[in-house]
Amino acid sequence: MRQVLARAIGGVAIIGLIAGAAACNKSSDTGGDTASGSNCGYKLAFFGALTGSAANLGVNIEQGFELAVDQYNQKKGSTCIEVAKFDSQGEASVAPGVARNLVADKKIIGIVGPPFSGESEAADPIFESAGIPTITPSATRTSLSTKGWKTFHRAVANDDSQGPAAAAYIKDNMKATKVFVADDQSAYGAGLADVVKQKLGPLVVGSDKTEGDGKQTDFSALVQKVNSSGATALFYGGYYTNGGIIRKQLTAAGWKGTLLGGDGMKDPGLSKASGNAAAIGTVVTCPCSPPEQAGGTFNNDYKTKWGVAAGTYSDVAFDAANVFLQGIDAGNTTPDKLNTFLSTVNYKGIANTYKFTPAGELDPTLIKVWAFKFDESGDTKADVEIKTSA
Amino acid sequence: MNFSGLINDFGPLTVTGLAQGAIIALFALGYTLVYGVLRLINFAHSEVFMIGTFACLIVWGWFGLDQNSAVPSFGGMLVYMVIGLVVAIIASGLTALFVELVAYRPLRQRNAPPLAFLITAIGASLAISEIVGVATHRNQRGVPPVISARTVITIGDTHITNLQILIVVLALVMMFALDRFINGTRLGRGIRAVAQNPDSAALMGVNKSRVISLVFLLGGLMAGIAAVMYDLKIGVTRYDAGFMLGIDAFTAAVLGGIGNLRGALLGGFLLGVLQNYAAGLFGSEWLHAAAFVLLILILLFRPTGLLGESLGRARA
Structure with missing residues (x-):
């Protein structure tokens, strides 16, 4: 009886694995077909909490990020860059597994996130070893920039x-x-x-x-x-x-x-x-600007798209996505090239101007x-x- | 060390310490009563208290009071106080009875070893605390300003508020009433008899189970009063409100001599005041450390606590 049960459970698990893998493949196969024009067919990822008790902040950030990519695609007239969302639940214990799923998708060349310091410590080493550049709009623990991660970038001031x-x-x-x-x-x-x-x-x-x-x-x-x-x-x-x-x-x-x-x-x-x-x-x-201070048409656009007012860090996430998009537009279409681009970027966004130190911190003169x-x-x-x- | 700070603030630290001590003392009675009769530390008592802190909040909520309400008129204050106390007492008393019935009585009927009681006590405590934690999303709740703290007596730099007086007086009155009940009534005699020798008491026709339920109920009632006082003094509650205070209360019970009602009162007041002095002298981060070092020192010289005698056992 016990053997039968074990086999049944094993069988279900295997089916689950196959189904999961198929789902992954499916999602990574699209995009390339619909993309047209130069420097298209890549993905930018959001990594952070979309569910769970910390979801409010994560959703603020994801919506700001997605709005930027949408506007870019509209300008291009096609689904040039695709959005990929990875829900870490904001938990350091959940983040590594989700991060491994993310790096398995080779079309992803840049990540906005992770929003929290704890999950950053857990997931950033995985992004680092995969060489995918990250820009966090909200993780402020100072020590994050002292780990020697070359792919780490922070678009806000740290706790110091x-x-x-x-x-x-x-x-x-x-x-x-x-x-x-x-x-x-x-x-x-x-x-x-x-x-x-x-x-x-x-x-x-x-x-x-x-x-x-x-x-x-x-x-x-x-x-x-x-x-x-x-x-x-x-x-x-x-x-x-x-x-x-x-x-x-x-x-x-x-x-x-x-x-x-x-x-x-x-x-x-x-x-x-x-x-x-x-x-x-x-x-x-x-170390954040009030969302209502954001420049341009951002606040109206955000409200139109999502039906709610922009929240804390929505504007920074919007800017972070645009930093990546500017790099991609200039032909930096591999994670490596995009990361090199970030080390020299000087981008004026709606919430701030972005320029990074070699450690990935925001340039001290730009801190708000x-x-x-x-x-x-x-x-x-x-x-x-x-x-x-x- | 900041001796001048302690001396300057001596009066106010004493007053606020006594108020906190009164709450600890009322809380400690539950530990001491149950221990005196059953030789059992009822760890779930901290949750009996916590349920009381939520019960009166919920009832005040039914009257439309929340943390943003205005302070009610004197009449309203009185009505809300009485209602809050009654509800908290009932809720805490019922919780204590429930824990007794579900967690301890079945074990007693099977003659379980003491270790089993210890584990169920801790289990019941965690279970209740976690259930409330999940139900309240682990948020803390603000208490409505049912009473407005006003200075009524000023001695030098020391301001004593109406709330502080209320807390201390209520603790003393309840203590006195409980002492009279245990030492002066038929039911109280039953409790003392079971505490002294459960088997003989049973042979003499004392219903042991009923006495034990009564003891849990009494502890719960006192915890209910402590809960309302805590709500008013601290201003917030949450699912783990009973945890640290429970350790303080248990300590107070041991300090005064566990099983001894008057000892619990003395231990509570002492601990409340000493914690404040330690905070004044060394800084608030030493509040718990200093109090517990002192506890160890006192127990070294008086292993049975300050008044060290058990319920019934000494005053047979």
Whole structure:
């Protein structure tokens, strides 16, 4: 009986494999036939979360990317470049398998993604060994550019840019003279808080550390320290989960100052915990431009095609795709040539101008960091672009 | 080390520590009651508490309250408080009974070894927590401002709010009532009898199963009150709200002498205050470490805890 069962399961698995392989072949065979004109018949891929809890950001990026390719094809009058979508679910554990499927398709010569740092660490080595250039519109972990990957490119500023920007905002925009700095002891939060502390120097009147998300909910000691330090601003290096509780307990204890944080706190989850009223005025920095700032007809085109307004990083993804398309148009139709093209590119897009350092980072003069503020709706609105005096 | 900071903030740190300690103490009663009677650490007690924090949120939600609501009038405040407490008590009490019936009673009837109880306790705890985690998408929920914290007493730099007074007084009152119940009523005598010697108690006509259910129910009731106080003080809850606080509460129970009701109260207040002092002196990252090092030190010298005597056993 057991043998029969094993055979049955094995048989089903084999059929599944064959069907899967056939499906793959089918998808990679099209495209070439419909393409016409020079430098056509290739594919650009999106790699990132299309389903799962992190899908919002992934879909923003994919739609921006697909819009750029569509517009290019319309201009060419044919399906010159095809879009291939690979759903990583945003999970570092899922990403490698999906990445191997991607590199098996030899028509793919460029990738927009992966959106998150964790999945980037898992999938980028596979793209590197296949030699396919990637441009991530949103993965900001600093260490990604220090792994020696030649195919890695980042179209936004990394985490290192946020600390100086937050400090500049506190000093120049808020003109605060007494600042309290705290963090959640995570690599992201502590790194951010340390830079802010260092840049603000004598303006820092006190500092503290909390436990990470879910490990501490009573912040009365921190609240007391902030209150008695006389600080008018609290910079918290951490995520929105703790940020929301801290904001609520600060308000309950009668503190009237401003809470600031990095993009880890740029989430409506913060105001869901604290209540919208308490969250008003909370400032978060983000190495992203507000989508409504994008130039050209992008916002209208996006709305027309997808029926929703462009989201965070949609514009950067649109630009990233256009960088690739410009390279392909110039005859760089192999992954190698396209990667070489990226090292010399100087492309002015709708969100920014793109020029990469040898490590694949955005040229330091092009980095943009914006401050966002929570408003009465419980969400963030763009405040100002932060000018960092280097 | 920041001695001047600790001295400057001594008053406020004490007050906020006592409020947190009161919640820990109410929570700890559940561990101590069950341990006193069954010699069992009911790890699922942290989920009994967590269910309470959600139950009163849900009921307040039915009245249209959410984290963005305005603070209600005094009358409304009173009504919502009573409703929240009643619902949380019922929800936590029922959860505790449910855990007893499903996870422990069948094992007891089969004379399972203590290890089996330990594993089912941890299993029940994880199962309930994860189910709620999935149901709430692991998001944290903001608590409506049912009570507005207002300073009512000021001593120097120390401001004491109405909420802090409410929490501490409620803990003391509940503690006193529970103590009277255990030591002064017929049912309480039954609990003490089973705690002392289950077999003799059974021979004397005490219904052991009923006593055990009663003990779980009482622990659940106290956890329900702690849950409402937690909601109001912390301002958010989520599926793992009971986890860290549960460790604190268990520690408080051991610190005071597990099985000892008054010890749980003392342990709770001590732990709450000590954690705040440690946070003031060394920084908040040392909050847990300092408190637990102290726990080890106290247990080295008083292995049975500060008041170290068991429910019933000593006061026979």
